[in-house]
Amino acid sequence: MKNAVRIVVAAAVIVSALPAMAQFQKPEDAVKYRQASFTVMAAHFGRIGAMVQGKVPFDAKAAQDNAALVETMSKLPWAGFGADTESVASKAKPEIWKEKAKFDQSNEKLLAAATALNTAAKSGNLDTIKKAFGETAATCKACHDDYRAK
Amino acid sequence: MKNAVRIVVAAAVIVSALPAMAQFQKPEDAVKYRQASFTVMAAHFGRIGAMVQGKVPFDAKAAQDNAALVETMSKLPWAGFGADTESVASKAKPEIWKEKAKFDQSNEKLLAAATALNTAAKSGNLDTIKKAFGETAATCKACHDDYRAK
Numbered sequence: 001m002k003n004a005v006r007i008v009v010a011a012a013v014i015v016s017a018l019p020a021m022a023q024f025q026k027p028e029d030a031v032k033y034r035q036a037s038f039t040v041m042a043a044h045f046g047r048i049g050a051m052v053q054g055k056v057p058f059d060a061k062a063a064q065d066n067a068a069l070v071e072t073m074s075k076l077p078w079a080g081f082g083a084d085t086e087s088v089a090s091k092a093k094p095e096i097w098k099e100k101a102k103f104d105q106s107n108e109k110l111l112a113a114a115t116a117l118n119t120a121a122k123s124g125n126l127d128t129i130k131k132a133f134g135e136t137a138a139t140c141k142a143c144h145d146d147y148r149a150k
Numbered sequence: 151m152k153n154a155v156r157i158v159v160a161a162a163v164i165v166s167a168l169p170a171m172a173q174f175q176k177p178e179d180a181v182k183y184r185q186a187s188f189t190v191m192a193a194h195f196g197r198i199g200a201m202v203q204g205k206v207p208f209d210a211k212a213a214q215d216n217a218a219l220v221e222t223m224s225k226l227p228w229a230g231f232g233a234d235t236e237s238v239a240s241k242a243k244p245e246i247w248k249e250k251a252k253f254d255q256s257n258e259k260l261l262a263a264a265t266a267l268n269t270a271a272k273s274g275n276l277d278t279i280k281k282a283f284g285e286t287a288a289t290c291k292a293c294h295d296d297y298r299a300k
Contacts, residue, residue, distance in 0.1 A: 024193075033193045039186035040226065043179075072222055076190065 027085045034080025035090070041073035045136070048117070051126070052133045060124040067114075067121030067129075070136070074114035078107050091149045103147060110139040177235040184230025185240070191223035195286070198267070201276070202283045210274040217264075217271030217279075220286070224264035228257050241299045253297060260289040 024030040044066040050056045051063055086097045096103045113136040120132035174180040194216040200206045201213055236247045246253045263286040270282035 029193075032189055036186035036189035036193075039182055040190060040223075043174075043183045043186075069222070069226075072219070073190075076219075 023079060023082070027082070027088045030080040030082055030085045031088045031090050031092075034077040034085075037073055037076040037080070041070055041077075044069040044073065045140075048121070048129065048133055049137075052130045058126050060121075063129055064121045064124075067118040071114045071118040074111050078104070093147050093149055096147050103143075106139070106143045106146065110136070110143065113139045173229060173232070177232070177238045180230040180232055180235045181238045181240050181242075184227040184235075187223055187226040187230070191220055191227075194219040194223065195283075195290075198271070198279065198283055199287070202280045208276050210271075213279055214271045214274075217268040221264045221268040224261050228254075243297050243299055246297050253293075256289070256293045256296065260286070260293065263289045 024033065047056075047066045048063055048070070051058045081092070081096060081103070083097060085092075086094065113132070117129070117132040117136045120128045123129070174183065197206075197216045198213055198220070201208045231242070231246060231253070233247060235242075236244065263282070267279070267282040267286045270278045273279070
């Protein structure tokens with residue numbers, strides 16, 4: 001009983017510090033969230049990159065784990081590009097909101113590429129992974145070129 | 151063919167900006183990664199919290215999606231607490247590295263709670279989710295109390 005009370009109090013304390021709405025409490029939270037999602041995605045994508053480039057030995061299991069995470073993370077950042085985030089300082093270019101449909105298409109290309117990378121990773125074949133990795137990296141670069149300030 | 155060349159060049163450009171080692175190129179990258187993982191985890195945990203607290207209507211599918219992400223994210227930050235990150239400025243207390251085994255146990259409690267929360271979310275029962283949410287929040291709070299500076 002005492003434990004139950006403690007748990008409820010702990011939950012209340014924790015949650016009061018978190019986004020309480022379906023999405024984000026304020027635009028800054030959305031920007032922080034999308035940047036965090038990109039950071040986690042990039043870290044795991046980079047680990048596959050290191051194998052693809054021969055910088056670390058190929059480890060089929062690690063490639064699979066990282067590719068699964070890349071696919072999961074690839075779905076997340078976009079919720080953080082709401083119209084109310086345009087005025088928050090970041091590397092995001094105004095073109096994102098000027099041509100939102102084109103930006104969304106760009107994101108969908110990443111999603112498709114990340115899904116293909118995850119499938120490729122399951123093959124356990126480094127050449128297959130290499131090709132899917134390159135195609136995924138190309139979608140990152142295309143979007144960065146158009147929509148991220150240097 | 152031209153496309154293939156473009157893809158390889160794009161891959162090289164992208165990857166050069168990413169962690170190339172199995173883990174992290176420098177301690178600061180590890181700290182950024184662990185903080186980003188916590189940010190993403192907290193955002194999705196908070197969305198379940200909003201439902202549990204009645205701030206937003208209960209949506210069983212959204213609860214499931216968010217709980218699956220919380221479980222996935224709960225596994226990630228710990229790789230970013232390597233011994234070489236102790237000297238990087240952050241809210242992480244030195245106790246983390248002084249009593250690493252106890253800290254690891256603390257993390258395992260979160261992992262178990264997040265797995266239970268994911269299972270609870272699949273039940274579609276708000277009371278079941280509420281209980282699992284509270285228990286997960288308690289593991290967050292316990293670890294923050296011990297290992298995170300105010």
